[in-house]
Amino acid sequence: MSLPAAAPDRTALVTGASSGIGAEIARELARRGHGVTLVARSAAKLEALAAELGATGVRAEVIACDLTDRAARAGLPGAIEGRGLVVDVLVNNAGLSTLGAVAESDPEAEMDMVELDVVAVVDLCSRILPGMVARGRGAVLNVASTAAFQPLPGQAGYGAGKSFVLSYTQSLAGELKGTGVSATTLCPGPVDTGFGERAGFSKADAEDALPKIMWVPAGEVARAAVDGLDKGRLVVVPGAANRVAAAVAQVTPRTLLLPVLTKGHPAFKNR
Template structure:
């Protein structure tokens, strides 16, 4: 096992922890005895989750922060250390997507997405990893998507952001070899979390485009993600169908794949 042992002055930082995959990852870590620091914009949801997780007998901290704000990101590590805690695990889960063709996009919304999905990952890794490496222990779990393995017409910026997260985290893993710190990329397929509705399409529309066999619950995604982090795996793809689809999409000629993806995406209907 590669995760540091839990201790009262150690914490696992989970961004985007107010709902969905982030909340489930926090639950998985707490059940393993790890204290957690929950980070998101929604204070009320974080506090409710914190109350639940304290029932596991672990220390839980809540930090409200908008991670598209560079100043908020810059202050996060200091806020954690100011509470007498050492960040032993970093889970970069916060993220969102825009929807529709780039030619009809809102530049402000597109840049905001990249700020959260890409820049926040780079920023927080750059701030938290030095301490982990100096201590000789720690783990980073960056949440990408199976969109990282293929183009995504209709969500071009989101798909490209997840390609970045996958490549970036794999590079981190290479750099961290022998340091006692690991880096894992979690690449879920479709999950019922409300993520799609926030992007602009319903779960029903997504299910019409993606077969039921590909859907995995947020609880299962979190379970296999944390297990993969604990085992030091490079990439974790929950669900057999998603693993097969990711492998196939990487070797399918783009001339064949792109028309299929374009026709099926609800954002281009």
């Protein structure tokens, strides 16, 4: 199974496209001739990326949207249809993480994280997949993390959310067999995108916790993601070290794994 062919009335919807992996996936899709619809809260960053992609001759439009807002999110498919476009590729990339023990957490921040990392993925899939199935073509890429393969003390909600995305997308793939629509999960390891800093820990702390061999550039992650999507792969884990680490994490007893993960996490560095 391959990506649907690009066409003037078709678009690839990429959420969280203002920076990092999302922006690089948009660039990679554009390089392959796909028009893109860029979604995030930061209109200025999206406009800059749209101008960059438009200069290459590819159609790129911007929809500034806070994806934690259910009403705003529900309006996305209609806004795209209003531009005479159908979504043939859906990339659910937008996400955030909190940092620290659940017992010390801010409930509102935790709920915002779950809304973006989990609920928005389900919402957009539920709204957009019916059209794909009716047309007999389409591809969904849901971005999880190597955190999906293990518990993550210090980022408990984030790790659990990514486990949800992995399981959910694998189930979608089973449901979609024979429809002409594919579903792929991207599970990157550490990537230098500023994501950690926004969560509350420094790049230095992250590099102390995660060996250099595990870090993969955002552009390389995006290429692996779109290649995997084009080949109809179920799960894409960029980087050999990350694939090994994910496999080991899945078979290691939790009683052995949890103390190591807790001790090594930046959230508990000074405890």
